[in-house]
Amino acid sequence: MNFCPNCGAPMAFRVPEGDDRKRNVCTATGEIFYDNPRNVVGTIVERDGRILMCRRAIEPRLHFWTLPAGFLELGETSADGAARETFEEAGVRVREPRLFNMIDVTHIGQIHIFFIADMVGDDYAPGQESSEVRFLAEDQIDWPQLAFPTIHRTLERYFADRRAGRFDLHVESLGATDWRSMALDREPRD
Amino acid sequence: MNFCPNCGAPMAFRVPEGDDRKRNVCTATGEIFYDNPRNVVGTIVERDGRILMCRRAIEPRLHFWTLPAGFLELGETSADGAARETFEEAGVRVREPRLFNMIDVTHIGQIHIFFIADMVGDDYAPGQESSEVRFLAEDQIDWPQLAFPTIHRTLERYFADRRAGRFDLHVESLGATDWRSMALDREPRD
Numbered sequence: 001m002n003f004c005p006n007c008g009a010p011m012a013f014r015v016p017e018g019d020d021r022k023r024n025v026c027t028a029t030g031e032i033f034y035d036n037p038r039n040v041v042g043t044i045v046e047r048d049g050r051i052l053m054c055r056r057a058i059e060p061r062l063h064f065w066t067l068p069a070g071f072l073e074l075g076e077t078s079a080d081g082a083a084r085e086t087f088e089e090a091g092v093r094v095r096e097p098r099l100f101n102m103i104d105v106t107h108i109g110q111i112h113i114f115f116i117a118d119m120v121g122d123d124y125a126p127g128q129e130s131s132e133v134r135f136l137a138e139d140q141i142d143w144p145q146l147a148f149p150t151i152h153r154t155l156e157r158y159f160a161d162r163r164a165g166r167f168d169l170h171v172e173s174l175g176a177t178d179w180r181s182m183a184l185d186r187e188p189r190d
Numbered sequence: 191m192n193f194c195p196n197c198g199a200p201m202a203f204r205v206p207e208g209d210d211r212k213r214n215v216c217t218a219t220g221e222i223f224y225d226n227p228r229n230v231v232g233t234i235v236e237r238d239g240r241i242l243m244c245r246r247a248i249e250p251r252l253h254f255w256t257l258p259a260g261f262l263e264l265g266e267t268s269a270d271g272a273a274r275e276t277f278e279e280a281g282v283r284v285r286e287p288r289l290f291n292m293i294d295v296t297h298i299g300q301i302h303i304f305f306i307a308d309m310v311g312d313d314y315a316p317g318q319e320s321s322e323v324r325f326l327a328e329d330q331i332d333w334p335q336l337a338f339p340t341i342h343r344t345l346e347r348y349f350a351d352r353r354a355g356r357f358d359l360h361v362e363s364l365g366a367t368d369w370r371s372m373a374l375d376r377e378p379r380d
Contacts (some may be wrong), residue, residue, distance in 0.1 A: 001195040005214075005223075008193035018318065020264065024195075033195075036228045037262050040300065071210065072227050075362045077294035078301060102289065103269035110230065111268060119253065137280045170358050171289045173267045 006031060037109045040150075041082040042069025043117040050135035051155070052124070053140060054089050056147055056162075057131040063188030064147035067114065067154065068092070068184055080116045090133045090136050091125035094118060101154045104173040112150040116158075144185040149178045196221060227299045231272040231338075232259020233284055233307040234348050240325035241345070242314070244279050245335055247321040253338035253378035257304065258282070259345065260319075272305045280323045281315035284308060291344045293364035303338040306348075306357060334375040339368045 001024040009028030016023055016032055024033040040059045044067060045052040054181050070085040071170045072078055074085050079097040086092050097115030104111055126133045146152045153174060191201045191214040199218030206213055206222055214223040220354045234257060235242040243255050260275040262268055267289040274281050287305030294301055316323045328349050336342045343364060 003193050003195055004207055005191040005195050005201070008198055011195070034228075034261065035264055037264060038224075038226045039229065071224065074225055074299045075296050077296055078292070079294075079361070092273035099292065099359065102268070102292075104269075106265050106267055108220070109264045122352060169289065 001033060004028065004031065005033070006165065012059075035109075037104075037106075037111055039072040039078065039081075040069050040110055041072045041078050041085060042067045042112070042114050043082045043086045043094055043097060044100060044114055045086065045090075045092060045117055045119050047119050047135050050137045051141075051158070052086070052090055052092060053134055053136050053141075054086050054117070054126065054130040055134075056129065056133040057126070061147040061188075063131070064185075066144055066147040066151050069112070069114070069151075074138070076112055079115055081109045082113070083117065083161060088127045089130050091123055091127060092133075093120040093123070095120050096151065098167075099169060100167060101157055101170040101172075103150045103153065103170075104148060105120065105175075106173060107176045112148075112154075114150075114154045144183055145189055146182075149174050149182050149184065152182045152184065153178075191223060193223065194218065195223070198209075225299075227294075227296075227301055229268065230259055230263040230300055230302045231262045231268050231275060232257045232302070232304050233272045233276045233287060234290060234304055234344065235276065235280075235282060235284055235309050237309050237325050240327045241331075241348070242276070242280055242309070243324055243326050243331075244316065244320040244326075245322040246319065247316070248319050251337040253376075254322070254375075255335055256337040256341050259302070259304070261301075261339075268303055269305055272303070273307065276307065278317045279320045281313055281317060282323075283310040283313070285310050288357075289359060290357060291347055291360040292363075293340045293343065293360075294326065295340060295365075296363060297366045302338075303345075304340075304344045332374075332379070333374055335379055336372075336374060339364050339372050340375065341357055342372045342374065354380060 068089040071098040072081040099115040149156035262271040267365040284307035287307040303322040
């Protein structure tokens with residue numbers, strides 16, 4: 001931050017009195033502007049044993065495959081946000097989202113929260129942020145072509161739990177190095 | 191937002207092209223600044239059947255009682271943030287935080303996330319945001335003197351689960367009207 005969003009004065013990045021980390025502080029009024037992690041919410045929707053997935057029509061990771069997910073908005077619950085993203089990106093209505101996986105992604109300041117949800121009706125269609133929507137069986141998933149490590153991990157957990165016959169809650173964190181261990185491709189396949 | 195934090199130009203609050211809700215947009219560059227819900231993380235720590243609680247030394251809800259909790263910071267996991275807040279506010283070290291309750295508080299744009307955690311050692315002492323730290327038994331809790339509806343609800347869930355002999359995960363939302371139904375006091379008792 002270079003300028004105070006409130007009064008337009010220059011900003012400083014320093015430790016305020018009584019605090020222990022640097023914050024954006026207005027040099028005119030002393031007002032402090034905090035920067036906090038943001039939540040990404042999404043769903044796992046299964047139909048006939050296959051998982052609802054979207055091919056990204058936007059950056060980052062353009063053309064890679066993802067679960068429907070996006071930033072939680074003000075005024076909605078995390079479950080409602082996950083349902084909204086599923087409709088926006090895949091044209092799919094869902095009900096009864098159940099919390100399945102919460103992944104802290106500290107190096108990018110995000111929490112990715114996935115819900116297992118039931119599909120309502122049969123409609124699906126790519127929204128403006130997707131180029132393609134498909135229901136994929138486990139053996140149809142092209143793992144290196146997944147968009148993000150949290151998608152990779154969430155699908156791993158889902159299929160493992162499905163085999164075990166029971167869906168547990170997972171709380172974990174993923175770091176920058178997990179990208180490498182998952183061997184996600186750097187370029188999308190055509 | 192009145193001024194662009196990046197370039198200092200006047201801001202507009204309007205729906206950007208391709209979006210469906212109003213955002214803060216820089217009138218000079220078109221840069222969009224998103225405002226998203228923030229996460230509050232905290233713990234429930236039990237010792238000898240009593241719950242670790244803090245009396246607030248800061249606004250809002252100065253002098254009311256709370257579980258140790260605060261805003262999640264960039265660069266930390268939600269469990270680590272909950273542990274940090276517990277040490278900062280109550281001087282208590284904890285280990286193995288387990289997700290217990292996730293409450294969407296949509297009317298203030300927050301998610302409150304509570305972990306059950308085990309106390310390490312015997313030390314406790316009020317930090318700078320607490321005037322008093324006590325371990326309280328269920329029948330010692332002065333419910334109307336709790337600081338926030340999410341604290342009230344989380345303690346209710348905890349004691350109910352403890353009686354049932356099993357701690358479940360709770361995912362729920364609380365709105366502005368819950369404050370009234372919980373009958374929290376408007377003034378702190380002395």
